[in-house]
Amino acid sequence: MKLIHLTDLHLVPAGAMLFGFDPAERMRKxxxxxxxxxxxxxxxxxxxxLTDEGDFASYELLREVLQEMRVPIRLLLGNHDSLTSYALSLASRAIGRALSSQSMRPRSGASSSSTPWWRVLGMAR
Structure with missing residues (x-):
């Protein structure tokens, strides 16, 4: 079984830089x-x-970038994230079969994903 963990993307709106880097371009690569x-x-x-400031534009960019992922995705928000902006951008849009499933719905508090072989638990404040 192979599990991939990505953390602290700190995405910023399209065209913006964070400390001289484009987090979205790094995520695409x-x-x-x-x-x-x-x-x-x-x-x-x-x-x-997931984002640096929890703004709507950064979640729009996240939605766009994640459409290319071929592996099933589960997201968990962090302290820089905004559940409201996340929900407005990601959860309210139909963006294709892979991303409109449970994997892209807002995660706050405790969440889990499992198969017969493993369980991933996420805890957020």
């Missing part, structure tokens, strides 16, 4: 590598901070 070398993974758990 990471997804390319996962799709190329690890598409057989059972799950990719992406934990917060």
């Amino acid at each position: 990471t997804i390319e590598r996962i799709n190329r070398d690890h598409a057989d993974a059972e799950l990719c758990v992406v934990t917060g901070d």
